Amino acid sequence: MATIPKIHFDNVGKIFGTGPNAFIALEKLNLDIADGEIVTVVGPSGCGKSTAMNIVAGLQEATSGQCLVDGKAVRGPGPDRGVIFQQYALFPWLTVRRNVEFGLKLQGLPVAERRSRAMHYIELVGLADFADALPKMLSGGMKQRCAIARAYAVNPSVLLMDEPFGALDALTRVRLQDQLLDTWSRDRRTVMFITHDVDEAVYLAHRVIVMAARPGRLQEIIEVDLPFPRNEDIRLSPEFTEIRNRVWHAVYTRKSKAA
Numbered sequence: 001m002a003t004i005p006k007i008h009f010d011n012v013g014k015i016f017g018t019g020p021n022a023f024i025a026l027e028k029l030n031l032d033i034a035d036g037e038i039v040t041v042v043g044p045s046g047c048g049k050s051t052a053m054n055i056v057a058g059l060q061e062a063t064s065g066q067c068l069v070d071g072k073a074v075r076g077p078g079p080d081r082g083v084i085f086q087q088y089a090l091f092p093w094l095t096v097r098r099n100v101e102f103g104l105k106l107q108g109l110p111v112a113e114r115r116s117r118a119m120h121y122i123e124l125v126g127l128a129d130f131a132d133a134l135p136k137m138l139s140g141g142m143k144q145r146c147a148i149a150r151a152y153a154v155n156p157s158v159l160l161m162d163e164p165f166g167a168l169d170a171l172t173r174v175r176l177q178d179q180l181l182d183t184w185s186r187d188r189r190t191v192m193f194i195t196h197d198v199d200e201a202v203y204l205a206h207r208v209i210v211m212a213a214r215p216g217r218l219q220e221i222i223e224v225d226l227p228f229p230r231n232e233d234i235r236l237s238p239e240f241t242e243i244r245n246r247v248w249h250a251v252y253t254r255k256s257k258a259a
């Protein structure tokens with residue numbers, strides 16, 4: 001029996017506006033992402049990365065084609081897909097623990113279970129000492145770790161991450177990359193991760209999806225044939241540099257269709 005891809009883009013197109021104002025944000029995207037795979041998405045600004053992810057998340061509707069998750073057409077957001085944006089989107093009036101518990105409350109989990117599950121993920125991201133702190137007391141990296149704990153806690157089988165580490169300093173970013181991979185090695189969730197950072201794209205992924213703009217489209221898929229677990233030695237290896245250079249070339253030296 002053929003395995004169903006976790007995420008299946010079937011000729012997905014997205015047009016904003018109508019008539020002379022119509023703008024093709026995404027043109028006929030065909031892509032399969034396997035269960036447990038980490039895919040990173042890179043490409044110039046406006047190439048449709050967020051649009052593609054929002055369609056998987058059920059936050060935007062495709063104009064043509066369809067997106068399937070676990071073989072079922074996406075009709076809207078759902079607890080099977082956790083979304084993490086660059087802007088942490090925490091509730092400022094709730095503590096770290098209550099922010100993480102929020103989605104569990106919506107799922108109707110009893111208080112005790114809610115609390116223990118939230119604390120498990122708060123500990124996982126290293127925020128146990130800040131469980132009762134408000135977001136304003138946290139650094140950017142800590143807020144993002146809280147947002148990650150909140151997304152993980154509802155136990156989605158797909159993580160959709162839109163430049164989640166984009167606003168963070170280089171060191172925090174590297175730490176969160178390692179934490180993401182460490183967590184992934186235990187639960188093997190499917191991850192779709194948008195980034196502008198080519199090193200980050202290669203370090204995290206099984207495959208890097210390179211997109212192009214005007215119109216937004218899939219340009220190239222680059223396999224990252226590097227072993228897991230990834231570490232500093234891999235980051236500094238000639239093999240890493242070679243793949244990184246290929247991705248860089250694909251993103252920055254290609255012209256748009258119209259050019």
Ligand SMILES: Nc1ncnc2c1ncn2[C@@H]1O[C@H](COP(=O)(O)OP(=O)(O)OP(=O)(O)O)[C@@H](O)[C@H]1O
Binds near residue numbers: 025044
């Ligand atoms: N609601 C909207 N109405 C009109 N145009 C939109 C809308 N949302 C996105 N677009 C346009 O669609 C194109 C693709 O946007 P999208 O945000 O998916 O790109 P992106 O690759 O994620 O860009 P970035 O790297 O800058 O975040 C852009 O040109 C954008 O201006």
